[in-house]
Amino acid sequence: MPRRFRWTVPYLFLVPGGLWLLAFFVVPMVVMASVSLQQGSLAQGYAMTFNFGIYAETIARWSSQFLRSIEYAVIVTVLTVLIGYPMAYTIAFRGGRAKNILLLLVILPFFTSFIIRTLSWKLLLADNGIVLGTLKEWGLLDSGFRLIATPIAVISGLTYNFLPFMVLPLYVALEKVDPRLIEAANDLYASRVQGFLRVTLPLSLPGLFAGSLLTFIPAVGDFVNAQILGSPDTTMIGNVIERLFLSNNDYPQAAALGFILMAAILAMVLVYARLIGSDKLTTG
Amino acid sequence: MAEVDVRLDRVTKRFHDVVAVDDLSLDVRRGEFFSLLGPSGCGKTTTLRMIGGFEEATSGKIFLAGTDVTGLPPYRRNVNTVFQNYALFPHLSVYENVAFGLRRRRVASGEIRHQVGSMLELVELPGYEARRPSQLSGGQQQRVALARALINHPQVLLLDEPLGALDLKLRKQMQIELKRIQTEVGITFIYVTHDQEEAMTMSDRIAVMRGGHIEQLGAPEELYERPGTAFVAGFLGVSNLLDGDVAEVDGDYSSVRLTGGTLLRAPRPAVNGARRVQVGVRPEKLRVVPISDGSAAGSGDLNTIEGTILDASYIGVSTQYLVETRDGQRLTVYSQNLETSGAGEALADGQQVRLTWKPQHTFVIGQTDDPTAQGALNA
Ligand SMILES: Nc1ncnc2c1ncn2[C@@H]1O[C@H](COP(=O)(O)OP(=O)(O)O)[C@@H](O)[C@H]1O
Ligand SMILES: [Mg+2]
Numbered sequence: 001m002p003r004r005f006r007w008t009v010p011y012l013f014l015v016p017g018g019l020w021l022l023a024f025f026v027v028p029m030v031v032m033a034s035v036s037l038q039q040g041s042l043a044q045g046y047a048m049t050f051n052f053g054i055y056a057e058t059i060a061r062w063s064s065q066f067l068r069s070i071e072y073a074v075i076v077t078v079l080t081v082l083i084g085y086p087m088a089y090t091i092a093f094r095g096g097r098a099k100n101i102l103l104l105l106v107i108l109p110f111f112t113s114f115i116i117r118t119l120s121w122k123l124l125l126a127d128n129g130i131v132l133g134t135l136k137e138w139g140l141l142d143s144g145f146r147l148i149a150t151p152i153a154v155i156s157g158l159t160y161n162f163l164p165f166m167v168l169p170l171y172v173a174l175e176k177v178d179p180r181l182i183e184a185a186n187d188l189y190a191s192r193v194q195g196f197l198r199v200t201l202p203l204s205l206p207g208l209f210a211g212s213l214l215t216f217i218p219a220v221g222d223f224v225n226a227q228i229l230g231s232p233d234t235t236m237i238g239n240v241i242e243r244l245f246l247s248n249n250d251y252p253q254a255a256a257l258g259f260i261l262m263a264a265i266l267a268m269v270l271v272y273a274r275l276i277g278s279d280k281l282t283t284g
Numbered sequence: 285m286a287e288v289d290v291r292l293d294r295v296t297k298r299f300h301d302v303v304a305v306d307d308l309s310l311d312v313r314r315g316e317f318f319s320l321l322g323p324s325g326c327g328k329t330t331t332l333r334m335i336g337g338f339e340e341a342t343s344g345k346i347f348l349a350g351t352d353v354t355g356l357p358p359y360r361r362n363v364n365t366v367f368q369n370y371a372l373f374p375h376l377s378v379y380e381n382v383a384f385g386l387r388r389r390r391v392a393s394g395e396i397r398h399q400v401g402s403m404l405e406l407v408e409l410p411g412y413e414a415r416r417p418s419q420l421s422g423g424q425q426q427r428v429a430l431a432r433a434l435i436n437h438p439q440v441l442l443l444d445e446p447l448g449a450l451d452l453k454l455r456k457q458m459q460i461e462l463k464r465i466q467t468e469v470g471i472t473f474i475y476v477t478h479d480q481e482e483a484m485t486m487s488d489r490i491a492v493m494r495g496g497h498i499e500q501l502g503a504p505e506e507l508y509e510r511p512g513t514a515f516v517a518g519f520l521g522v523s524n525l526l527d528g529d530v531a532e533v534d535g536d537y538s539s540v541r542l543t544g545g546t547l548l549r550a551p552r553p554a555v556n557g558a559r560r561v562q563v564g565v566r567p568e569k570l571r572v573v574p575i576s577d578g579s580a581a582g583s584g585d586l587n588t589i590e591g592t593i594l595d596a597s598y599i600g601v602s603t604q605y606l607v608e609t610r611d612g613q614r615l616t617v618y619s620q621n622l623e624t625s626g627a628g629e630a631l632a633d634g635q636q637v638r639l640t641w642k643p644q645h646t647f648v649i650g651q652t653d654d655p656t657a658q659g660a661l662n663a
Binding site: 178180181183184185186187188189190191192194198199202203 | 359
């Protein structure tokens, strides 16, 4: 290539990714935005009416499912942190030679399908399944006790399914923490707990941030867990969108819901990045 | 005798089947600049880490200012460390790095500001408070690490090859600086290095380590002038060692007959009752004279040995000769170019020469390689 076109090389590398994003992100977004502003029905066809009112309508109509989704996703994210941080910490600092095997175990569930795993949770949590059935037989639980079709089942399923997305980024961040920094903190009169809070934790924030996004965002929009493990009382916004699209064929409302969800997630992520301190995410 | 700040009492550290530190005892005096010197893998870092509390001794006891601290974690020891690669906190500013220890001890923030300010002045880094460690050069990071440790006014400061990552010029500069700071704050320094010149420049006393034990302990000039073992003689500069037997004792001196028959004299305390010995002399202590000069052999008080020049290399301040004696032993000689002024005036290869030196510059090493016997030499 002639010398004077050299500067174009880095941009050429961006072309495949750019085309991909254009075809599968920008174009569908524009189409969805336009669909959300149309009116009509599947039978009579849709016409563009710039019906911005649909956004207010949709929010009012589905607010309880919205709030439930956010609530579940927040709980799920917190639970994956509580379960995943000690896991990642142990693998990173105490894993020794077993490190790779432990990491393999973390991603092992991915070797079977998401749906299959969620269905097996349904069996596990069934009213008279292996867990509850046994406990009831032993008289440890009331025969009316159930987990399936409760928020606990949905949240458990989501937590289980998204745990690896929390553990892996946390592991990557913790693995990079030089153990001598912790020694240095101990040397400077920080106890083990203080050393963790002042050094290890701040240095693992990029992993915590990435893990939270990878858990929270898919969890808010998930419909599989609520559908398989839940009941009408645990319907999440993903279930609503799915139903509007596939059963009711109410495309404008479904598209509007999708946009509202996206905006809400974006806003929450920005607030979260602020809280964690975005400068800490880049220097570390 | 001065107060003892750090005492190691028969300390051993084993990692599985590796004995890193082997039954080591040591006293470091208050306010002293003390160095642990030795080749890589001899146990210097492990010794330092046990004093800092990062490794637990397999057996033995460690005392700080008379108190047994053997089982205490690092944060309960009044000791601070300058780590080998500084281990600065990358997520904190220079100010927060230096303030870290004071904050953990809940010093008031006004007091912290004052102390961090004067500490950064001491290490000549004022104005760098807001920088991150990644925005500093190696030498500057080194100073921050030093300030971060010193601000706590520890009983003892531990330094593990703190200048190892710096280039030669900066290292020389920091050696002087470190020594200045140590004198200024008056804190006991225990300094780990594998660089003999660095240890000699800065230390009040040096412990030369080898294979987990102390080979010899003493002031730099003592180790250099009177090394107790072939290892110490070789580790601290170049030395010439000749095998011989102690022949007779005569006043303050003992005579040693070399394998080739030459009789040499050495200070009597250095011989210390041994029979088979090695006689040593440093290359710069030797005078080289051409034999054709006709001067009388064995001129009275001096030790004399004859040989042939194998190689002469002119290196500016001095000329370095390699001389072979009649019985095939080789000696290195550094001859100061006091009166000569060029390679042309150096003695030629093949020239017969006489090497002379003062008997008091001779050191003697017991022939046995048993460390306890060597220890007895410096008792
Ligand atoms: N954590 C450890 N595990 C196993 N062996 C170690 C460990 N630390 C040091 N050693 C071994 O102990 C010996 C002394 O090491 P070290 O104290 O680091 O030496 P130096 O600092 O003098 O180079 C070496 O043989 C080293 O391999
Ligand atoms: Mg070392």
